[in-house]
Amino acid sequence: MNRRTGAWMIALMILVTACGAVWAQEEGAEPEAVIFEQPVLITSIGQSAGAAQARVLAIKAGLDATYNQRTSVEELESFATLIVVMGASSKGLGAAGVDIDGEIEWATELIDKAIELGIPVIAMHIEGDSRRGASSDLIATTFAPQADYLIVKGSMPDTEWTEDEAADGNKDGLFTTLAAEGEIPIAYITKTLDAIDVLVEIFGITTDEE
Amino acid sequence: MKGRSKGRVLCCVGIAVVALVAWAGFAGQVETSTEGMVATAHQLASDAGAEILAAGGNAVDAAVAAAFAITVVEPNASSLGGEGYMVISLADGRDIAIDYRSWSPGHVTTDIIPGDYYYGAESTCIPGVVAGLALALEEYGTMTLAEVMAPAIRLAKEGFALDATLQSRISDAYDWMALDPVASEIYLPDGLIPELGALLVQSDLAHAFELIAEYGPSVFYRGEIALAIDEATEGFLGYTDLQRYAAVIREPVLSEYRGYEIIGTPPIVAGITVAETLNILDYFDMSQYTWSDVEAVHIMAEALKLGSADRMPYIGDPDFYDIPLEGLLSTEYAGARAGLIDMDSAMVPTKSVPAGNPEYVYLLQSYEPTNEVYSTSTTQLSILDEDGNAVSITQTISSFWGSRVMVEGYGFFINNELHNFNAYNPDNLGDVNVIGPYKRPRTVIAPTIVRDPDGEVYLVVGTPGAGRIPSTVVETIVNVIDFGMSLEDAIKAPKFCSRVSYSTLRMEAGYPQETLDALADLGHRLSTSYGELDLYFGGINAILVEDGVMTGVGSFRRDGGAAAP
Numbered sequence: 001m002n003r004r005t006g007a008w009m010i011a012l013m014i015l016v017t018a019c020g021a022v023w024a025q026e027e028g029a030e031p032e033a034v035i036f037e038q039p040v041l042i043t044s045i046g047q048s049a050g051a052a053q054a055r056v057l058a059i060k061a062g063l064d065a066t067y068n069q070r071t072s073v074e075e076l077e078s079f080a081t082l083i084v085v086m087g088a089s090s091k092g093l094g095a096a097g098v099d100i101d102g103e104i105e106w107a108t109e110l111i112d113k114a115i116e117l118g119i120p121v122i123a124m125h126i127e128g129d130s131r132r133g134a135s136s137d138l139i140a141t142t143f144a145p146q147a148d149y150l151i152v153k154g155s156m157p158d159t160e161w162t163e164d165e166a167a168d169g170n171k172d173g174l175f176t177t178l179a180a181e182g183e184i185p186i187a188y189i190t191k192t193l194d195a196i197d198v199l200v201e202i203f204g205i206t207t208d209e210e
Numbered sequence: 211m212k213g214r215s216k217g218r219v220l221c222c223v224g225i226a227v228v229a230l231v232a233w234a235g236f237a238g239q240v241e242t243s244t245e246g247m248v249a250t251a252h253q254l255a256s257d258a259g260a261e262i263l264a265a266g267g268n269a270v271d272a273a274v275a276a277a278f279a280i281t282v283v284e285p286n287a288s289s290l291g292g293e294g295y296m297v298i299s300l301a302d303g304r305d306i307a308i309d310y311r312s313w314s315p316g317h318v319t320t321d322i323i324p325g326d327y328y329y330g331a332e333s334t335c336i337p338g339v340v341a342g343l344a345l346a347l348e349e350y351g352t353m354t355l356a357e358v359m360a361p362a363i364r365l366a367k368e369g370f371a372l373d374a375t376l377q378s379r380i381s382d383a384y385d386w387m388a389l390d391p392v393a394s395e396i397y398l399p400d401g402l403i404p405e406l407g408a409l410l411v412q413s414d415l416a417h418a419f420e421l422i423a424e425y426g427p428s429v430f431y432r433g434e435i436a437l438a439i440d441e442a443t444e445g446f447l448g449y450t451d452l453q454r455y456a457a458v459i460r461e462p463v464l465s466e467y468r469g470y471e472i473i474g475t476p477p478i479v480a481g482i483t484v485a486e487t488l489n490i491l492d493y494f495d496m497s498q499y500t501w502s503d504v505e506a507v508h509i510m511a512e513a514l515k516l517g518s519a520d521r522m523p524y525i526g527d528p529d530f531y532d533i534p535l536e537g538l539l540s541t542e543y544a545g546a547r548a549g550l551i552d553m554d555s556a557m558v559p560t561k562s563v564p565a566g567n568p569e570y571v572y573l574l575q576s577y578e579p580t581n582e583v584y585s586t587s588t589t590q591l592s593i594l595d596e597d598g599n600a601v602s603i604t605q606t607i608s609s610f611w612g613s614r615v616m617v618e619g620y621g622f623f624i625n626n627e628l629h630n631f632n633a634y635n636p637d638n639l640g641d642v643n644v645i646g647p648y649k650r651p652r653t654v655i656a657p658t659i660v661r662d663p664d665g666e667v668y669l670v671v672g673t674p675g676a677g678r679i680p681s682t683v684v685e686t687i688v689n690v691i692d693f694g695m696s697l698e699d700a701i702k703a704p705k706f707c708s709r710v711s712y713s714t715l716r717m718e719a720g721y722p723q724e725t726l727d728a729l730a731d732l733g734h735r736l737s738t739s740y741g742e743l744d745l746y747f748g749g750i751n752a753i754l755v756e757d758g759v760m761t762g763v764g765s766f767r768r769d770g771g772a773a774a775p
Contacts, residue, residue, distance in 0.1 A: 049384035049403060056388075056401040069385075091382050128406070130378060164406035166374050192402050 034120045034148040034185075036203050037080040039064040043071040045107040046100075046139050047092025050085035050127050053192060058083070061199040070096055070106070073113045081203075082114045083122045084147070086139045087131030100135045104142060111146050122202070123147035125175065126192050128154070128167040137174065144178045150186040151198050163190050239764040240698055243774030247762035248276055249592045249751040251287070251674075253771030254370055255280040256764065258361035259593055262353070264775035270298060270351040271358050273593040273601035274343045278362035278419065280589055281339070281622065282412060283370055286379040286610045287674070288589045290418060290430070291439075291617065291624035293338040294605035295475045296346055297462055299659045299667060301598035305473050306350065307462040307481075310342020311650040312627045315451040320634035324645050331443040333613045333626035335651070339605065342457040344427040346601075349459065356423040363419045366621075369411035372404050375769045380404070383611055392616045393623075414621030431455055435620055442617045443624065454648065460528070465539055467492055468691050470668060471661040477525045477533050479604075480656040483680045487517035488687065489544030490551075496692040501685070501703045502721055504728035505553070510688065511708035511715055511734065512551040514681055518709040519563045526642025527650045537568025556715075556733040563710045587612070588655060588674030590751045594760055600667045600753075602657035604674070627651050654679045660687065668755055669697075674768070675748025678716075681707040682748040690754065697754035697761050705747040716740065718747050743767045 040063050044051030047070065055067035065083075068075060069092075076082060084107070093103060114121050123144050125131065144150060154170025155161035161168050170176060170188070179186035187198045199205075238253050246269075248259030259276035267275070273296070281289045288294075293312035299305050312335035327333040347355060380387070381403050387393050388401060396412060397404070404410065421429045429435055436452040463474045465485035472488060474481025490513040499506035524533055537543055547566055550557070557563045588606035606625070607613075613626035630651035632643045643652040656679050657672035669690060673682045682705050689700035704720030714737040715729065730736055740746055749768030754761045764770025 049381045052384055052388060053402050060400075089382070127381070127403075130374065130381070167406045191405055193400060 036120055036122065036149070038203065039066065039079050040081045040083055041065075041071060041076060041079040042067045042083045042085065043110070044069050044092070045084050045086050045143055046088035046103060046131070046136060047096050048085070048087035048089035048127060048131055049092075050087045050124065050131065053126065054083060054085045054124055054195075057192070057195045057199060061196045061203070062205050063199060063203060071110065073109055076110065076113055076119065077117060079119065081122065082110075082119050083124060084111070084143060085124045085126065086136065086143060087125060087127050088133065088135035088139055100138065104138065107139070107143060111143060115146070120148040121146065122149045122151065124151045124195065125169050126151065126153045126189070126195060128169040129171065130166065132169060140174060141178065144175065145182045145184070147184055149202060150175060150179055150184055151189065151195050152186060153189050153192060156188045161190075238771045239766060241762045241772040241774050243760050243762070244596065244758055246272070246595045246775045247593070247753045247760040247772060248272055248774075249670075249753055249762040249764050249770065249772040250276050250280055251589045251749055251751060251765060251768055251770045252280060252283040253764070253773065254283045254365060255591070256762075256771045256773035258365070259591070260773035260775045261361055262358055263595055265357075267353050267358065268351065268597065269593045269595040269599035269601045270346055271353045272595065273591060273603055274347045274351060275358040275361055276591050276593065277339070277343050277603055277605060278359050279365055280591065280605070282362050282365040282415060284376065284589055285412070285623065286376065286383070287587045287607065288339075288605045289607050289612065289622040289624075290339055290415075290620075291337045291612060291622045292605060292607035293335070293625060293627065294342060294603055295479050295655055295657055296342060296601060296603045297473055297475060297481075297657045297659050298346070298350055299473050299600045299661065300350065305462050305464065305659075307460045307475055308342055308346050308457060309460050309476075309650075310338035310345070310457040311478065311653075312336055312338050312625055313451075313455060313648050313650055314628060314631065314645065315447050316454070316647045317448070318628075318645055318647050320645060322645055323633045324629045324631040325633065328609070328629050329614045329626060331446040331613065331615055333628045334443055334447050334615065334624045335627040336447055336451050336455045337625060338455065338457055340422060340427045340430040341455060345457045345459070355426060359419050359423040363416055363423065366412040366416035366419060369409040371407045372410050373769065374406060376410075377403060377406055379610055386614060387611075390614070390616065392618045393614075396621060412621050414619055416621075418620040418622065435617070438617050438620055439624065442615055447624070463535070463539065465489055467687070469663040470691060471665075472687075473659040473661065475656060475658075476528065476535070478527050478650050478652050480521075480654040480680045481658065482525060482535070482538060483517045483521060483654070484656050484658060484683050485539055486520060486544065486547070487513045487680065487684050489539065489541060490516060490548045491684075491688065492541070493545055493548035496688055499693070501689055501693055501695070502725050504725045504732070506688075507706060507721075507725060507729060508553070508556065508732055508734070509551060510685065511706065512557060513548070514684065514708040515557055515559050515563045515710050516547045516550060516566075518680065518711070519565045520568075521652070523565045523640070524568075524642065525652055530646075530649060531642050534568045540568065543568045554732065556729075558733075559708070559710045560713050588676070590657065590672040590674055590749065590765075592670040592672065592751050592753045592762070594667060594670055594753045594755070598667055600659050600670045602659050602670050602672050604655035604657040604672045606653075606655065606674070627653075656680055656683050658683055658687070666755065669752065671750060671752040673748035673750040673765075675746070677709055677712065678705070678707040678747050681705065681709065682750060686750055686752065697752055697763050701750045701752065701763055702743065702766055704742075707747065716746075718742070718744050
């Protein structure tokens, strides 16, 4: 084999290796798993009651969690994981003195800071169809793609939804689509309490019995 | 069958299925019968009333049953700790009003600024629901308290499936309810908002019902429940206050519109405003218009401003003030007021709508309307039996969940009516709604019954919706009588709100743009940020009778339901 042939063969091997790596990714190889650590900061995007409920779920899961309905960028720096609970409430936004545009602006700053600090984000949508609508969907389409994990109360693709139809927050597959497009792991729950098991798993919480 | 034809058939079948599903969605909200009808804000409460009619009870029996039941299934809008007004029209010709409005406690003085206390013990007034419903039953019903309360006891004890409306109200209350161990034990199991369809059991409330069913209202106003209310409010509603309370039978306000008799509530609520407004409209030929014509909206808007302008100087607690009812209801006075309506220009509501002087039929100086704040947390019940006895009730605890004070062990919230008083103002010594001891605060509820020119019950109507109540009731009556609309269409038609204390004319979505433009050209300042079938404009539950057939309609804006025996 002369030098020229060898060079071509090496180039070919490099090309094949590169193509193989790309093919592996395109075939849905698992993205690098995000590690969720504590302490956790829980906040709302949209000012619905979801974040306050997420605090209850976090406590039941045994997490070291702090809840602030509308947190600040400065507060974020003390935490290892950010949980944002998505859902617009006109009552909540009014009480906070903001409109949806102001809420989006504030949340954008928050998420950008989390990314900058390397703090992983869990986005939850746990109030079902009652938190779907123009404002809630704007929040979902803006911030779900930036999350590292999604927890959604709603129907899985190709699976029959057995609860009340109005409890299905994913009946149009919005969150399924967002997860697929962003290659974001997603957990579907049928009841709000089910989120406890998801949190236990992704935070790697063990009990004394285990 | 060829492919294209097969496609057309499948398309038609699909359309039919969709139409059937859409119709079925409203099936419980619209019912027809010749044997009686109940229309309320919740199907289960309507069913409770229908159950009593089926058992042989009359409209009053059914109304009391439904009124207790609604406190179970709509606890945010009505409770044993609330108040209300009932209008009864009996087949024997008697018309009655039962005032069970709440009273301020005896220790309040003009030093208290009502607006400072929106929630908590210091926002409460002595509740009237138990006294009022018991009085109605005793005087005009045929059954016992135990019999008519049985459906409510069953609902509270056995529970009912949580619906989306109540779940939403619990969600809205989550921030404070989660911090209240008494309320959260009932409404937030596991500390979370209950799932749709979850069984909501209210054992403490069932216990309270059972005590009332066995011992009567005395257990509420003089017995263990009174002591519990005293404790829950830390003495703000004292035991002696509760002992003193009594519901009152009054003469309803009677007026006539296009030959129909309007039976409404006397002061201190808004039956007088509805009557005045209709008296003014009687000077205009409204039948030449439709609900969406600019002329119709303009005339009604101006008439509502004039009717509401008279509330401030004249409408106070009738046990404390002499009210010129005869003058306010006179057709001569209405004619003078109607003469103020300019078809080419709108009156500016907060500045140029003077109250009248019903005694002399000339104008007073204009005044500054106070900024009245009323809550939307109210509920309407309409009942009619096959003998022609009719009952219209509007019942409330003021804000959703009232004062947020729950009576521990008895499972009900107490109202927060105190903020409906005006604070003492030395520059307005003639204020008939100033706070004082054992007084009723002024509100705008307006349960109404309409008899046709033959004297038969034609319409039973009312609505929640705070300041929108008089407008919505008037527009519904005009829609049916003047515009000839079906009850369903009359209720669904977009509504507007005009009153002297609102600086804008508030328009529900659905009015033609040319109407909105024309109203603006007349000088009306419009607020058009409301949606279609917007809850802001109330939730009418009503019954209409035509050719002997009763049509009951439960609110489209608030998931109401109708039921027949």
